[in-house]
Amino acid sequence: MPSPPPAWVQALKPAGPQGSELLQQERAQSNINVDKLAEHLHGRETLDTQDRLVKLLSSEKVFDKAENHTSGRTERIQRALARGKRLQQLSEKNNWSKEEYHMANDLIGEPTPYGLHASMFLVTLREQGTPEQHKLFLERAEKYQIIGCYAQTELGHGSNVRGLETRATWNPEDQTFTIHSPTLTASKWWIGSLGRNANHAVVMAQLYVGGKNYGPHPFVVNIRDMETHQPLENIYVGDIGPKFGYNTMDNGFLLFNHVKIPHVNMLARFCSIDKATNKYMRPASPSLVYGTMTWVRSNIVLNAGGVLAQGVTIATRYCAVRRQFQDRDATGNVGENQVLNYKMVQIRLLPLLASMYALHFTGKGMMRLYEENQARMKGNAVSDQEQRGPGPEQLRAGADLLADLHATSCGLKALASTTAGEGLEVCRRACGGHGYSSFSGIGPWYADYLPTLTWEGDNYMLTQQVARYLLKSARAVLDGKGTQNDTSRILQAYLARREKGASFDILSEDSDIVAAFAWRTAHLTFEALKLRDVEKRSWNSLLVDFWRLSTAHSQYLVVKNFYEAVSSEQLAAGLDPETRTLMYKLFRLYALHTMEREGAEFFASSAVTTRQLRLTQENAVMKLLDEVRPHAVSLVDAWKIPDWKLDSSLGRYDGEVYPDLFRRAAQNPVNDLVFDPYPWNEAVLKNSQPKSKL
Amino acid sequence: MPSPPPAWVQALKPAGPQGSELLQQERAQSNINVDKLAEHLHGRETLDTQDRLVKLLSSEKVFDKAENHTSGRTERIQRALARGKRLQQLSEKNNWSKEEYHMANDLIGEPTPYGLHASMFLVTLREQGTPEQHKLFLERAEKYQIIGCYAQTELGHGSNVRGLETRATWNPEDQTFTIHSPTLTASKWWIGSLGRNANHAVVMAQLYVGGKNYGPHPFVVNIRDMETHQPLENIYVGDIGPKFGYNTMDNGFLLFNHVKIPHVNMLARFCSIDKATNKYMRPASPSLVYGTMTWVRSNIVLNAGGVLAQGVTIATRYCAVRRQFQDRDATGNVGENQVLNYKMVQIRLLPLLASMYALHFTGKGMMRLYEENQARMKGNAVSDQEQRGPGPEQLRAGADLLADLHATSCGLKALASTTAGEGLEVCRRACGGHGYSSFSGIGPWYADYLPTLTWEGDNYMLTQQVARYLLKSARAVLDGKGTQNDTSRILQAYLARREKGASFDILSEDSDIVAAFAWRTAHLTFEALKLRDVEKRSWNSLLVDFWRLSTAHSQYLVVKNFYEAVSSEQLAAGLDPETRTLMYKLFRLYALHTMEREGAEFFASSAVTTRQLRLTQENAVMKLLDEVRPHAVSLVDAWKIPDWKLDSSLGRYDGEVYPDLFRRAAQNPVNDLVFDPYPWNEAVLKNSQPKSKL
Incomplete structure (x- = not known):
């Protein structure tokens, strides 16, 4: 970290009036009861929980936000996983409710690679699984023994779910399904938590029974080894690369080369294959x-x-x-x-x-x-x-x-x-x-x-x-x-x-x-x-x-x-x-x-x-x-968004905008570099070798 | 870099029709003469220069764009400086015109820390300097012996130039100016090329002569040592930190603690201090x-x-x-x-x-x-x-x-x-x-x-x-x-x-x-x-x-x-x-x-x-x-933007969108990481120590 500024800099203040004075003035001129309005909007309990969680999270070094915007993607995603792990540990230790866990996740201010496991994967298992499947998959997933994702979108198919290319073909001879990606555009794509983290996926695939297509259905597929975390045979999986945002999430791709899965891996609460007749059973209640x-x-x-x-x-x-x-119409020097x-x-x-x-x-x-x-x-x-x-x-x-x-x-x-x-x-x-x-x-x-x-x-x-x-x-x-x-x-x-x-x-x-x-x-x-x-x-x-x-x-x-x-x-x-x-x-x-x-x-x-x-x-x-x-x-005060969540010099509750901007600027890691500014010197830093690899 | 995909993946193609076929079809159905239109828009010479420069630049490793979106800011800005240096070397070697240099800069697709030196600094010296000042500053700046920037905006003052706080006070006793930042909000801010690169700045400061304020004027100030590149005494300068974009530029801050500069450092083509009378001389032709x-x-x-x-x-x-x-109104399966x-x-x-x-x-x-x-x-x-x-x-x-x-x-x-x-x-x-x-x-x-x-x-x-x-x-x-x-x-x-x-x-x-x-x-x-x-x-x-x-x-x-x-x-x-x-x-x-x-x-x-x-x-x-x-x-073809400049899987001239997206995704460095996905293991990567520092 760069050394602190000299004394003459530390003595400087912003030109007055100070931000804190201006915000005090703003708050004084409004007669609305901010706390009461906040309670009406969010409820007392939610606000209390928020205070408690901010106190807890902001005291842990792993959630420190200072380097969020300067690190490269490989550093960021590792840190995000560390945060996700710590969050899960805290959740177990403090016996958080679902609401508390999601609020804590929101407060840390960026997605983690557990994001889609904790939402769509668990929700889909819960809502579309049978009691047998709950025991087999959901219970282990809730304990994070299985880490999953929800694999629907494909490289060539987004909005049009009926156009999905991934196939699940029913094999009556051994009562299994074969999951297969017939083309490159069939590759699953954009799947959150898949790129590096998940060892299971709920895969939406076109169900084929006896040569007939019954449309997209959900299948649970084990994709990475539970010990080594390496992709299983005939599965090609990875992270899709940098994005405009959401770079702490491992959105992934996934291809299958004729991968067999057992009958029980088709989520069967609403639709299933009858093992006795090898026939497709129709949805009971699609409206749910x-x-x-x-x-x-x-x-x-x-x-x-x-x-x-x-x-x-x-x-x-x-x-x-x-x-x-x-003000253009003001007379005299009013500032x-x-x-x-x-x-x-x-x-x-x-x-x-x-x-x-x-x-x-x-x-x-x-x-x-x-x-x-x-x-x-x-x-x-x-x-x-x-x-x-x-x-x-x-x-x-x-x-x-x-x-x-x-x-x-x-x-x-x-x-x-x-x-x-x-x-x-x-x-x-x-x-x-x-x-x-x-x-x-x-x-x-x-x-x-x-x-x-x-x-x-x-x-x-x-x-x-x-x-x-x-x-x-x-x-x-x-x-x-x-x-x-x-x-x-x-x-x-x-x-x-x-x-x-x-x-x-x-x-x-x-x-x-x-x-x-x-x-x-x-x-x-x-x-x-x-x-x-x-x-x-x-x-x-x-x-x-x-x-x-x-x-x-x-x-x-x-x-x-x-x-x-x-x-x-x-x-x-x-x-x-x-x-x-x-x-x-x-x-x-x-x-x-x-x-x-x-x-x-x-x-x-x-x-x-x-x-x-x-x-x-x-x-x-x-x-x-x-x-x-x-x-x-x-x-805006009544919205009660904590400073720690805002993570903003400009939006601080106390209005001390300029000292905070200055402090953060001075500490940013680029200030550790001493450039050699002359174009005839190949080295970009003083006292370093030229970056010949560039 | 991650290892290449297995053979069964390499054999996959996108579902047809292929992108190349679709774009061929598009081009066939239009009868306009794309090359003629391109010439009308840009001129033959410009298009030829562009072809020549793309060939030259894309052959140099330093301009390779593959890691632009994955690196952290300290890596990116160093690479950008290396690119800026190479560009300047090529410019000298090939005797580029100003237009060629700027086109090359545009083609590499991101700003370099020379950006404001090569534009506003040189322009200001040229337009507002006297012949004596051209000899003293401009000639050396054109040879990159002096690296500069244009320091106008301040932490507390953007649009309103008259509100700038930095002062330049004329000292009749020794015929110098004292440059001073009276407050924190007087800090220069957002100044491109200043943060790490410049050793000189054109500083816009309120000119005070005999206690009277004559408004903002430009002064050339040496801010870093020409050998060690360390900030000179009573100058505090640095990079302002990460931004929404433009992260390869070292936008900077700058504070002065009563720094003296000689009379000749006030750019004097239009206004100056008469040394004989210690009086301010008014602008000759403000319209220029x-x-x-x-x-x-x-x-x-x-x-x-x-x-x-x-x-x-x-x-x-x-x-x-x-x-x-x-199409919703189409009948039959038309794809x-x-x-x-x-x-x-x-x-x-x-x-x-x-x-x-x-x-x-x-x-x-x-x-x-x-x-x-x-x-x-x-x-x-x-x-x-x-x-x-x-x-x-x-x-x-x-x-x-x-x-x-x-x-x-x-x-x-x-x-x-x-x-x-x-x-x-x-x-x-x-x-x-x-x-x-x-x-x-x-x-x-x-x-x-x-x-x-x-x-x-x-x-x-x-x-x-x-x-x-x-x-x-x-x-x-x-x-x-x-x-x-x-x-x-x-x-x-x-x-x-x-x-x-x-x-x-x-x-x-x-x-x-x-x-x-x-x-x-x-x-x-x-x-x-x-x-x-x-x-x-x-x-x-x-x-x-x-x-x-x-x-x-x-x-x-x-x-x-x-x-x-x-x-x-x-x-x-x-x-x-x-x-x-x-x-x-x-x-x-x-x-x-x-x-x-x-x-x-x-x-x-x-x-x-x-x-x-x-x-x-x-x-x-x-x-x-x-x-x-x-x-x-x-x-859009007629606009003739080279693929190398677009740097886009989606916008490729040949339409091979999906193979290119897939290739880039598979090669992205996050795929070198093997996560340990279980929250009870502190380590985020397989076979590594827990990141205790996080």
Whole structure:
């Protein structure tokens, strides 16, 4: 490590006012109760657990973050494995719950090579395995005796699961499966935890029985020796190399050369091969599988709020500390202005601040709906066997809600992760030059988050599923077969009022804002339906319309969920009147700013008039920026992201931005090098030999 | 390096059709003459030089790119210095011109620690030094005996140059300057080539003479010993640490503790201290300094086209090779569809393809205007001394054009670099999951490019300068004092026709498209003027309007330049009719797609009707996508970016995407590690000791 700076440097302070003074001032000017708001958002218990875990983790040298951004990939991934191991040890020692383990994993701030073992591998074994398979695989996996991964995507096949090339052929003669990769593009690819770590994989492969293809199914395959950890015969496996982010994860590739596995290795809770008849047994209850994806996507929506909050916290605090230029209309020497006072900064940051609240409440709402429905469906599953539980009408309502939830979760996953991913880059740029430093904490976080926009359904692909569902619902409504769910309701409401027109009062009635968003969705749905069903336009020619439609629908859902949250009894009970009023303002800021950005669609659907749009832009949004501005720092404080997690000079709670940036810069290992700067000397360092190997 | 894959893996091929076949098919279906178009874009000589340099550079081990994305920062920066040295040696040996040196630097694909020496340091010495100073500093710097940097930005001061804290105080008693950093925030920061490499710096410091502040001026300061390369006394200098990109550059910090430098070290071509009187001598011709920034920004506009072209080339070729899903309306088993056939991919990629051409032609147009005017101004400078040259009217026209060019270059710099930066991320995502791999070649390129959105004027800050200029022009036009430049003309044209209305025929007349963009700029200008001058709104409250105005004006300029280029005699002479027609289509695609995205503003200004907008969206743009699609691969081929520069598995000219991805993955150094995957073993690698230091 470089030697400490000389005394005259150590004596220097930033020009005043100090960052700590500016943040104190920010906190003093807002009357909202930050702790109470934090509790309302996250719950007391979660906040306490977080404090406890940060204390524990930050005291261990292995979790020290100082070298995260300077090491090469081989060093980083080894350190990540060491962290993963320590985390698992701590988890056993302290008897952590699943929630505690995942929170600890989040706090250390980067993926470890156990990531996909601890999530998709265990989940798949649990949900798709039989009791026999649980004993054989799951129990050992939970003890980390088996380390696994979930191998679906292939080199040539991502979104289109039906296009997978890996084959599992049933051999009736010895009652085994042969797993085989017929081509190079059949290689499994991008599989987290596979590259160097896993000794088992759940492999999705096309099942062939008696020459017939039954589509992709999951198989457990042992891929590395349990002792030597070398790949087993006829298996070629490795790490796929460096990435834009996520470099502490060993995303891997995997090829099979006619590898035999026993009958019991096909995960058989829903489908199986009958050993007596050598016949394929059909899925019992596919809707439960359907449910897992919905759960994963709902989680992405909820997390998106927290991911974005990290960037907004950093940018908001730093823009309150950073000062640049005097206000152009100010007279006399009033000093430089806090950057957060500039409208051009506010219009970029404050709607994102509102978005992180919006996504949080939307995610919570989605999870609640999902869990209610799962409970109901479980009732169904029981009733299948035991002949009791809800009647057929309730069953139909449950299936109907699940279809709605599935489509909803697709669109919201796309909108939420795009908002968070792109929002982080907006936050980074709002920090000016220093946003580009790794010490800002935003860049590495953004780079690690970006895959979320592609995995669990590419954000553009997913919008087709939403559109398909909306078109189907619209056809049903037109046929008088609409259901009781929200989608049917907004389509029906639109049809009922279409002739009279909308005439929403978006500038004074909050519920009319929600109605205007619903109206636009319904309008775009029936427009798209006309193009598809009446004008018989090709599906491909409508993809752009579908993407717009899905975005519109998802924005409606966020606005609706946000509105329901801010007008809920729970919020009224938990928060003082000032904070509640502020939550309403955040709702309005999110909704009206979105409406302004999508103005052309709102206008074209006659949901609002051009005059309303102009007033929204010129008055309402600008006024909301003024009203939210004094509370900006408190609103990010309430998210309670610990400094240790932020790992950011710019976003420190205490505002001591410049001393921290300086300290980290001075200590960075590049400062141990003494260059020989002259081009005629081959050696790049003083007193070293030329790097002839380069 | 990991051992090669077993024979059964080496025998595998991708599922057909092969990438090479698909790209052949693409090239066969387009009738444009790629080589002729390439020559029109870049010139035969430039293309020949590029071929020659690629051959030379790619044969040298030091420029091998294989480990660029896996090494840690200390290794990378040493390798970058070795590359910089070799480049300089080759330059001397082969007697390269400045253009050849810069092209070679571009081809190696990453910055070197000589970057700012070779650009801003030399330029500043050349432009702001006296003949005596050229002899003392510039001549040695050109021979790399002095290695320098340009130290302006400070830890607490970026955009606001007047806010710099570093001081240079004139000492009349011994006729020296004292350079001093009074605070921590006065530390120079982000200075390229400073961190480890430079032994001199041009330091921008507030000049104090007799207690009075004369604002920031440039001083040459020796900061490291010419032999030992250790920092000189009372100087604290180092590297600022890891960044989102640009990690092969040693961006540095620098603090001074009352360091004395002689009188001759203040760069004195324009301003100086008179030794006889100890008085400050005022700038002779500030407009020439003004010109340098215009030149730098015009260059950014021109480069932006090429930067974006790299991403579009990669994404277009890969989307022609990648196939995913069968077309939903297709009957029978027709196989998976090329991703590039999907409208949702086309709407993202093809307007960017049009943008890279638009920016290229705009940059060329700007440079031409700039050079014409520089030639005229040089005539002026001579006339000051020798009493000949253009008369006062021509002088006024020159200054007027310079002011117009300055404002134009600010707005275009912001629009062009935002388009390129954000466009690269769109290209990366259009590549699906593989876009995230470093082997896509897009991520690292994007990360290194992003600072361009912040430096040489933050893209948001710059828009104020454009707005200020437009308001000033509008006031002059209203007062009947408009000039002959284009800005005055479009404002006058708007006023003359405002009452009658616009009625442009954007769907059939190309010149009317340009006129509609001009109309929208003029409309927004007079709207903003009313808010500022009549309604007396604060400057801060108008920043968002100003940003919109600047964006609108810059889009107009791109559309105008693109239109002039495609309808020019030069293009008619250089290209066959088919290619010319295609260039018109690219122009229309860029213009109409932009118009559609900014629909609300075009409608609100009455430049177009809602019906026209709907037809633009539903018909015109979709039809242009169909028409451009067959030529997409040829249009990126014409950019002639060598594979060695792209450094991308996905963007290879031959389309052999999957074998190349596989080869690079298998060889990546993480595959040399054998993990011990069990959490109860402390060691992370098999047969190694636990990493107790972690």
